[in-house]
Amino acid sequence: MLKEQKVDLKINLNMMLLILTIALLAATIVLAILFLPKVFLVLGVGGPATFITAFVLLLSWNPKISMPAKVQLQAEPKELVADGRSKSFITIQLLDKKGKPIAAQDDTEVKLTTTGGKLESAFVKIPKGMEKAETVLISSKESGKIDLAADASGLDSIDIKLNFLEKSRYCMHCGTMMQLNAKQCQNCGKTPLAGTDTKVCANCEEVIPFAAKFCSECGAGQPV
Numbered sequence: 001m002l003k004e005q006k007v008d009l010k011i012n013l014n015m016m017l018l019i020l021t022i023a024l025l026a027a028t029i030v031l032a033i034l035f036l037p038k039v040f041l042v043l044g045v046g047g048p049a050t051f052i053t054a055f056v057l058l059l060s061w062n063p064k065i066s067m068p069a070k071v072q073l074q075a076e077p078k079e080l081v082a083d084g085r086s087k088s089f090i091t092i093q094l095l096d097k098k099g100k101p102i103a104a105q106d107d108t109e110v111k112l113t114t115t116g117g118k119l120e121s122a123f124v125k126i127p128k129g130m131e132k133a134e135t136v137l138i139s140s141k142e143s144g145k146i147d148l149a150a151d152a153s154g155l156d157s158i159d160i161k162l163n164f165l166e167k168s169r170y171c172m173h174c175g176t177m178m179q180l181n182a183k184q185c186q187n188c189g190k191t192p193l194a195g196t197d198t199k200v201c202a203n204c205e206e207v208i209p210f211a212a213k214f215c216s217e218c219g220a221g222q223p224v
């Protein structure tokens with residue numbers, strides 16, 4: 001708490017010195033133009049005053065003061081099955097200018113946008129004193145690459161791409177992996193069942209035709 005106040009004071013002091021330097025420089029120039037005959041007198045007083053202030057400013061400047069400058073997104077995993085329920089854990093991390101993790105100086109609101117899938121929460125808050133927040137992205141049923149971006153006022157965003165992988169499909173009769181658009185199994189030649197009676201696969205909890213010997217979603221053999 002005390003340390004933060006010190007940092008704030010230092011920033012304010014630097015800002016005041018910077019403003020003072022600019023004001024002195026501007027005043028010197030304006031006065032020198034206005035009092036053209038006495039230009040050397042004005043420059044003789046205003047010039048050194050500006051230099052001294054600028055010098056003090058340089059000495060007091062502390063480049064170590066760092067503030068959050070970027071918000072970085074990370075996803076674990078980056079590749080997930082396009083089944084509409086696979087999860088990726090998203091970390092929203094604050095970084096300073098040099099890319100080092102840094103704590104929020106105030107509660108920081110970050111808005112997340114994605115071109116695919118569903119975010120558990122599109123708005124996350126990184127509380128003051130914390131470096132990161134987390135949320136979950138659930139895949140869509142459409143395969144392909146998606147972009148995830150963060151938006152927080154005054155911060156650059158390091159966006160990421162995630163890949164929703166095409167879901168595998170299995171023959172219900174023999175358990176062979178099938179192409180998604182195949183009408184017939186290339187192994188047994190049978191077509192997928194289209195019955196109205198259904199059951200739930202004990203392995204992946206997908207609803208599948210009652211007569212299926214193998215789960216079409218995960219390929220697990222079904223109890224007879």
Ligand SMILES: [Zn+2]
Binds near residue numbers: 171172188189190
């Ligand atoms: Zn088959």
Ligand SMILES: [Zn+2]
Binds near residue numbers: 203220
């Ligand atoms: Zn299954």
